[in-house]
Amino acid sequence: MVNRAAQIAGYELVWIKTDSPEAAFEKDIADLWPFATDYEERHKTMYLTRDWWRVGNILHFPESAPILNVSQLEGKRLAIASPQRRFLPKAARDWKAHIEVFSSRAESLDAMCTGKVDAALIDYRVADGVMVNRPSSCQPMRMGTLFAEDSSRIFALAAKFGFQQDADRIRDAIDTMVESGEMIDIAIRWRLLHRTDSAFILWLNLAREKNKLLQNLFWGSLLALALVILFATRMANARKMAELSARSRSQFLANMSHEIRTPMNGILGMTELTLESNLTGEQRDNLTMARNSAHRLLEILDDILDFSRIESGKLTLEAIPFDLADTAKRSVQILRLAAQAKNLDLEFKMQPGIPKHVSGDPGRIQQVLVNLLGNAVKFTEQGFVRLELSFRSPSSGQYDIQFTVTDSGIGIRPEKQKQIFDAFTQADATTTRKFGGTGLGLAISSELVRMMGGRLTVDSKPNAGSPF
Ligand code: ADP
Secondary structure (H helix, E strand, C coil): CHHHHHHHHCCCCCCCCCCCHHHHHHCCCCCEEEEEECCCCHHHHCEEEEEEEEEEEEEEEECCCCCCCHHHHCCCEEEEEHHHHCCCCHHHHCCCCEEEEECCHHHHHHHHHCCCCCEEEEEHHHHHHHHHCCCHHHCCCCEEEEEEEEEEEEEEEEECCCCHHHHHHHHHHHHHHHHHCHHHHHHHHCCCCCHHHHHHHHHHHHHHHHHHHHHHHHHHHHHHHHHHHHHHHHHHHHHHHHHHHHHHHHHHHHHHHHHHHHHHHHHHHHHHHHHCCCCCHHHHHHHHHHHHHHHHHHHHHHHHHHHHHHHCCCCCCCCEEEEHHHHHHHHHHHHHHHHHHCCCEEEEEECCCCCCEEEECHHHHHHHHHHHHHHHHHCCCCCEEEEEEEEEEEECCEEEEEEEEEECCCCCCHHHCCHHHCCCCCCCHHHHHHHCCCCCHHHHHHHHHHHCCCCCCCCCCCCCCCCC
16 A cells, blocks of 8 residues: 555655664664554654554453443453553543553453453454454353444554655555545455455445535536626626616607607698798698608607607506597598508408407507508508408407408518517618618507507518518
């Protein structure tokens, strides 16, 4: 074991046969001693590393006077074989037993069997042997035993003064071997451990491996948790910043469109007034164009205002009783002139059984319908535009009403169908140039429908109309 540990620590040991570490160091024939019992007096003559091996003692006593705990040794006579005496650690001296020294282990056992002492302390390693060749006085006796851990003999790596560091390095390498399991392998290979001991140690080893795994898992999870917290905080901050900037942008848009609205109303009012006065034909045409442009500009401002209200969560819906058919018809009516101008059939259908009186926000429903109908008229050159109202069977007094706006216009390519619901997005730049628009209408409409608990979808094919 020590040879392998030295190798790990980067030393090559030369082994010498000699009597004791004291003699070897004194005569200066060795620098290290691999396996030296650690006892107090030894520290005066040599350096001893942390222990790396222990051998326990077993207390033997007559079964008729059992010792169940080392504390029961107080005041009792305890036999110890003389070589053992000086190795007895302080803990064992605290038992406060009267120690009697015998020249051999067999003699101390005999003393116990003949009643001269109450108990005998014998090395764990040799206890079996002593029992097999037990003294004749012990033959008829029934004996009890107790493993006295406190009295374990402790072994360390010894070094001549001046070689402390080298000894410690090799001692540390023993720890590495214990960690890696190499130590157990060597102990079992050289039969330093009994088979049952080795099974037990292997089992401990497995437990240690498991422990290490758990420890790694623990630190791993802790690290992951820390990362999650870090990223979550960062994301929360980023989201807060984004929300803040979205809110200030919406606020800005709302303020601006409001500010522009006031002078626009002045322009519209004055234009209307002037149109009522005596004008030449050309003047009237020019002023009419100015009025229409002003109206269009107001519509755009309204869209921006709505959009920024939705973004900042400030748009609220009304819940008032209203006539559903009436609202739908009025929306169609608003587009009547525009459809006529393009020679389009403007149709309105309503499934019988739809309730007349409902509760909701008629203004916002009309806004959505006018937007959809307006788009349908805008993107249809010939044919029809139709608004259809149908419903699904009522459940608990609630009606699922479906509004369908269909046209026979240019249609929308499938890949564009999702995007058109995003703000400022249009399906086709060329149609935009031709028809104008901001790309806000559908974004606002779908948000309004969502707020009403519905869904705005499209199922269109190019040149086959667009049912919304
Ligand atoms: P705008 O009409 O102001 O551009 P919208 O959000 O209302 O904004 O519409 C977005 C885009 O969706 C339109 O520019 C157009 O490309 C497409 N679109 C909407 N309705 C129709 C329709 N009925 N037929 C074909 N394309 C449509």
